[in-house]
Amino acid sequence: MIKSMTGFGKAEFEVNNKKITIEIKSLNSKQIDINTRTPALYREKDIIIRKMISEKLVRGKVDFNIYVENLGEESNSKINEPILKGYFNHLKQISTELGVETDFHALHTALRLPDVVKTEYETLDEQEWETIRKNIYKALEDIDSFRIQEGAALLSDISGNISSIQSLLAQVEPFEQQRMETIKNRLTDSLESLKLNGNVDENRFEQELIFYLEKLDINEEKVRLANHCSYFKETLEEELSTGKKLGFISQEIGREINTIGSKANEKNIQRIVVQMKDHLERVKEQLLNIL
Template identity: 80%
Template structure:
């Protein structure tokens, strides 16, 4: 089953007077590329977060964000009263010595001085973390569901194009017979034009003709191309990350199509080859986003 690398997952919940929002977004990438943005309180769990993302999403460029909104009156920033009073008393004395008025602006000046506001750092509550981690896994579940739904649309388009290549391959056969006959006639006519009939070894000519036709034979390429298409269908049905493997198979399909085109020597077959290449390019383009 084909899955997309594009997805979005989200979880919102409340814990310990906090509203926490987790957002995960993924886009296509050759490898797993994780970018996390978390508040300082949860950074000690960054390795655990990255491990969970890598296990669940496997591949893609992933942006992970945790947003925290405090719902209570509590805050980590506190006024350091002893220091503030010390600053204020000193400013009061200086103002009196300079004959300046002591008013509200004196307190405002004191508030801007160093260490008046102190920040008390929280320690992470393990019960809170367990709730957060459970919601991270839920958001990863959402993004995987999103990827599966996107994958269904991708699969329909990709499989449809490979089926078209298989259908076009069957259309080559009638023109292939015409091609061989046309080649024989053209070679014979060219030989007649040289007026060398009396000096030509007929057996040798037939041997050379057979050798030349064998070099232009495309039966092997047709068989390999059909097998590659069948293998593509089988791989697309497998569970797990198949994007890279499908990419390799599409390269093999391209090689056989190119070889058929180079050996064709027939206008109708070359037109079919062009159509095959068009469908293959669409497949390759879509495979860039397959997990």
């Protein structure tokens, strides 16, 4: 079973007069790359959150967000009344000395002065954190399910392209014998055109011809390519993470296709090789997103 590295998970819940939304999004990456955005209250749990994500998602570029909406009437921001009164009385005294009327604008000005509004920092309640932790796991399960669904789509597409390469490989056979005969006749005609008047050692010529034809033989590459394709399909069905392994096998498939193309020396086989490369490139593009 293969999984995509693309996914999205979300959990919404209420706790302690707060509506909390957890969102997790992942894209493809060579390693695990986690970016967290959480309110200050939960920063102390950042290492635990990262560990939970890395253990579940294994690989990918992951964005983790916690959004908090306060549902109660209380706020962490409080007006420091003694300081506000001190500022206002001071402004009122100055206004009197200057003969300026003290009105609402003076109060508005006082509210903007330093230390008038203070923020009381909460301490994280462990029961609240336990609720958040359970919902992080829920969001991680959601994103994992998303990855499995995407992986099924990738499996179908990748497997289809590998099957196409196998089918194209079978089409090489009819042209192979013809290719060797064409090369042999071409060499013979070239030799006759030199008009060496019988000064050619026929045995030596035959040995050289066999050696040359063996160098152009693609049977070994065909066998290896067929084996790599079969192994690729077997690896697709493995339970554990297989993305990197499939990448290595695809490199071997590409190497054999390129060798067949360089040895082909026959237009029909070269056309088949081009089609194989096209299917392999599609496979490689999809492999970038496999876990």
